[in-house]
Amino acid sequence: MATIKVQRPKLSAGEKIYFGAIFKGMVITLRHAFRSLVGKSVGAKELNSTGVGITMQYPEQKWDEELPEYYRGTPALVTNEEDREKCVSCQLCEFICPPKAIKITPGEIPTDDEWAKVEKRPKAFDIDMIRCIYCGMCEEVCPEEAIFLRPDYVVTGTTRKEMVHDKDRLYEIGGKRVGLVNKWNDLK
Amino acid sequence: MSENAPAVEEKKLPKDLAAENGMVNVQIDGHWIQVPRGTRMIEAAKIAEKEIPHYCYHPKLSSPGNCRMCLVQMGMPPRPAPGEDPKYGEDGYQEIGWMPRPVIACANTVAENMGIRTGGELVEKTREGVMEFLLINHPLDCPICDQAGECKLQEFSVEHGRGESRFKETKIKKPKNVDIGQNIRLDDERCIMCSRCIRFMDEVAEDPVLGFSQRGTHTSVTVHPGHRLDNNYSLNTADICPVGALTSNDFRFQMRVWFLKETKTIDVNCGTGANTVVWTRGNEIFRVTPRQNDDVNSAWIPDSHRLSFHELQNDSRLTAPMILKDGKHVEVSNLEAINKAAEGLGMRQPNEVAVIASGRQSNEELYLAKKIATALGTDLLTIVPRQGESDGKLISADRNPNTTGAGLIFGIDDPTAKLDAIREGVSTGRIKALIVFNENLLDEAGFKQEDLAKLEHLVTTHTHANPTAAAAQVVLPGAGWAEKRATYVNVTGRLQRANQATIAPGGTRDDWETLGALLNKLDKDYQLPSSMDSVFNALAKENETFTGQTFGSIGDLGVVITETGVTIPLLDQEKKRKESGIIVG
Numbered sequence: 001m002a003t004i005k006v007q008r009p010k011l012s013a014g015e016k017i018y019f020g021a022i023f024k025g026m027v028i029t030l031r032h033a034f035r036s037l038v039g040k041s042v043g044a045k046e047l048n049s050t051g052v053g054i055t056m057q058y059p060e061q062k063w064d065e066e067l068p069e070y071y072r073g074t075p076a077l078v079t080n081e082e083d084r085e086k087c088v089s090c091q092l093c094e095f096i097c098p099p100k101a102i103k104i105t106p107g108e109i110p111t112d113d114e115w116a117k118v119e120k121r122p123k124a125f126d127i128d129m130i131r132c133i134y135c136g137m138c139e140e141v142c143p144e145e146a147i148f149l150r151p152d153y154v155v156t157g158t159t160r161k162e163m164v165h166d167k168d169r170l171y172e173i174g175g176k177r178v179g180l181v182n183k184w185n186d187l188k
Numbered sequence: 189m190s191e192n193a194p195a196v197e198e199k200k201l202p203k204d205l206a207a208e209n210g211m212v213n214v215q216i217d218g219h220w221i222q223v224p225r226g227t228r229m230i231e232a233a234k235i236a237e238k239e240i241p242h243y244c245y246h247p248k249l250s251s252p253g254n255c256r257m258c259l260v261q262m263g264m265p266p267r268p269a270p271g272e273d274p275k276y277g278e279d280g281y282q283e284i285g286w287m288p289r290p291v292i293a294c295a296n297t298v299a300e301n302m303g304i305r306t307g308g309e310l311v312e313k314t315r316e317g318v319m320e321f322l323l324i325n326h327p328l329d330c331p332i333c334d335q336a337g338e339c340k341l342q343e344f345s346v347e348h349g350r351g352e353s354r355f356k357e358t359k360i361k362k363p364k365n366v367d368i369g370q371n372i373r374l375d376d377e378r379c380i381m382c383s384r385c386i387r388f389m390d391e392v393a394e395d396p397v398l399g400f401s402q403r404g405t406h407t408s409v410t411v412h413p414g415h416r417l418d419n420n421y422s423l424n425t426a427d428i429c430p431v432g433a434l435t436s437n438d439f440r441f442q443m444r445v446w447f448l449k450e451t452k453t454i455d456v457n458c459g460t461g462a463n464t465v466v467w468t469r470g471n472e473i474f475r476v477t478p479r480q481n482d483d484v485n486s487a488w489i490p491d492s493h494r495l496s497f498h499e500l501q502n503d504s505r506l507t508a509p510m511i512l513k514d515g516k517h518v519e520v521s522n523l524e525a526i527n528k529a530a531e532g533l534g535m536r537q538p539n540e541v542a543v544i545a546s547g548r549q550s551n552e553e554l555y556l557a558k559k560i561a562t563a564l565g566t567d568l569l570t571i572v573p574r575q576g577e578s579d580g581k582l583i584s585a586d587r588n589p590n591t592t593g594a595g596l597i598f599g600i601d602d603p604t605a606k607l608d609a610i611r612e613g614v615s616t617g618r619i620k621a622l623i624v625f626n627e628n629l630l631d632e633a634g635f636k637q638e639d640l641a642k643l644e645h646l647v648t649t650h651t652h653a654n655p656t657a658a659a660a661q662v663v664l665p666g667a668g669w670a671e672k673r674a675t676y677v678n679v680t681g682r683l684q685r686a687n688q689a690t691i692a693p694g695g696t697r698d699d700w701e702t703l704g705a706l707l708n709k710l711d712k713d714y715q716l717p718s719s720m721d722s723v724f725n726a727l728a729k730e731n732e733t734f735t736g737q738t739f740g741s742i743g744d745l746g747v748v749i750t751e752t753g754v755t756i757p758l759l760d761q762e763k764k765r766k767e768s769g770i771i772v773g
Contacts, residue, residue, distance in 0.1 A: 088331050089441070090331035090444070091444045092331075106444075108441050117365075143330070143331045187358060187359075
């Protein structure tokens with residue numbers, strides 16, 4: 001193996017005692033400290049900060065409007081224009097989900113229901129948000145365009161049970177989406 | 189060899205060599221193989237390990253050849269001109285002249301020097317064409333269709349489909365979600381008109397209620413007006429349906445098949461012991477399907493047996509050992525329950541105790557039951573007869589799965605013989621202690637509630653809560669048929685193996701553990717068995733009918749260990765159809 005000998009840089013006397021560099025750093029730190037005290041922190045505008053301190057004051061301050069279009073937050077179920085649950089519980093998301101966060105109990109739509117021709121919908125749909133890794137595979141695999149990763153990222157709870165999003169919660173987050181593919185139209 | 193014999197014998201041609209054994213030479217995708225004369229081309233390809241996609245062909249049914257999916261290219265040697273001798277090449281075969289049009293492989297039989305091409309441009313193009321026609325009116329139901337994951341149309345459209353449809357017109361509308369029978373749901377739009385279900389109901393179930401109506405693209409499967417598909421074999425049509433046109437009401441929207449784990453086991457609802465596959469996810473059974481065994485159940489199973497697994501998963505399961513204290517059953521540890529059971533039994537005179545085993549127990553459990561009876565010194569050991577009516581197909585008149593096994597292990601012809609003596613002994617009060625394995629005495633055994641009250645010590649094992657357990661001093665929970673490895677001997681004398689698919693609920697131990705522990709308490713010389721296999725091995729050592737068998741040697745299809753002279757009616761019918769050439773078998 002080839003060996004490369006690296007020469008130590010020659011330091012001048014001033015550099016060797018390094019007090020100069022420490023002092024220089026101290027000045028920079030103190031300058032930032034002073035500016036933050038008077039409300040003129042560097043980068044305050046970009047971080048939407050008050051200027052007192054360099055940190056953005058989350059959760060009082062949020063950066064939500066800066067989130068990109070493709071941001072992958074919590075997965076949620078959506079309904080279509082006609083308020084039909086888009087999910088038909090094909091369980092492909094449950095199958096693809098890498099951390100096994102999704103659990104679906106399929107169910108049959110009763111024959112007297114308005115959407116009886118769809119035949120199938122989830123009886124229960126649970127996503128364990130402790131397990132979810134926000135990978136977006138569920139959205140990608142869904143043949144019905146029923147599950148989307150929403151920009152919501154604040155998922156908190158004090159118990160494990162609270163961290164499981166059930167069907168009602170998922171539809172509440174997902175809401176209504178228009179203009180998606182609709183296989184269950186009048187022709188069907 | 190004598191000197192007069194010709195130095196070089198005339199070399200025999202491959203066709204003559206094959207003919208000596210009743211075989212013919214067939215070239216499949218360039219390779220020559222020998223197959224029995226009269227083999228269908230599709231089966232010959234199977235022997236050559238070449239898959240020919242098909243929908244309507246089923247070896248157990250007649251071959252109408254109506255799906256056209258199995259089209260292959262066929263070739264035969266050209267017919268020699270008058271007076272011309274056939275020409276044989278260096279390898280001894282004639283040159284094959286390929287036909288310009290494909291033929292169906294399912295209904296044609298092979299011939300000497302025939303060539304079959306299961307691939308190539310012509311075959312690929314025909315398959316693509318057939319697939320495209322089949323998919324024209326097929327709905328995009330896969331996300332809601334129970335067949336998805338085991339659908340032949342899905343599989344072959346991946347292999348031979350175009351990926352997109354050129355059909356711009358409106359698809360034909362047909363009835364969907366039709367209730368045609370107690371267990372079966374029909375979706376006509378998904379049907380590809382293979383007619384397997386129609387042929388099954390006609391030929392095997394002998395209840396021809398299904399048929400086609402309408403013509404052309406409007407053809408649809410229907411039940412005959414005024415009839416319903418309520419036959420006890422109707423669910424087999426859902427199994428053989430290559431698409432999701434016929435689906436099971438019981439399994440409808442329960443679980444996608446790709447989540448389910450398959451366990452090969454056997455059915456225990458009657459003496460036939462039909463071979464089955466149990467489909468589970470986690471510790472829950474979702475469905476049971478038949479498994480092909482040409483010596484037991486062909487490829488079918490009655491609906492009543494198939495759906496009986498729900499019983500194992502109901503709320504009345506016993507989950508912990510219990511003893512009677514001050515008129516109430518309290519849960520105790522296994523050890524305490526076994527001790528209490530042994531205490532009450534061991535103190536009796538031999539003529540005061542009796543053992544009622546069950547024909548639903550496995551060989552291993554019956555072996556331990558017999559040992560328990562021997563340890564108690566009693567000869568009052570019996571199983572409870574469970575006779576019904578045979579349906580003339582697969583359901584045996586003997587509803588016990590292991591009557592034959594009980595007879596072999598007890599060493600008597602009629603293992604149910606002593607039941608009357610025990611019943612009489614209990615009602616007169618002569619028998620004071622009784623062990624009952626897996627039976628409710630008030631059912632088939634014909635005991636009366638007041639008889640049970642006369643007993644001083646009643647020990648019972650059972651999977652479910654029942655009146656006998658309610659009257660017992662000691663109740664031990666038992667594992668159900670899908671929850672244990674075990675062996676059974678069916679009515680024809682075939683030793684078969686059941687495998688464990690799920691785990692018994694609560695603190696339930698395997699039955700051999702419970703029985704082994706009880707025997708250990710009653711007979712100090714008996715060592716606790718270390719495993720299920722060791723119990724079976726001990727049985728094989730002591731009983732010469734089982735000698736030489738192990739859990740491994742039984743295999744998935746079982747082995748015949750004794751001759752009973754009993755036959756399974758459905759197999760006799762199948763044999764006739766096979767002999768007459770209607771089916772491949």
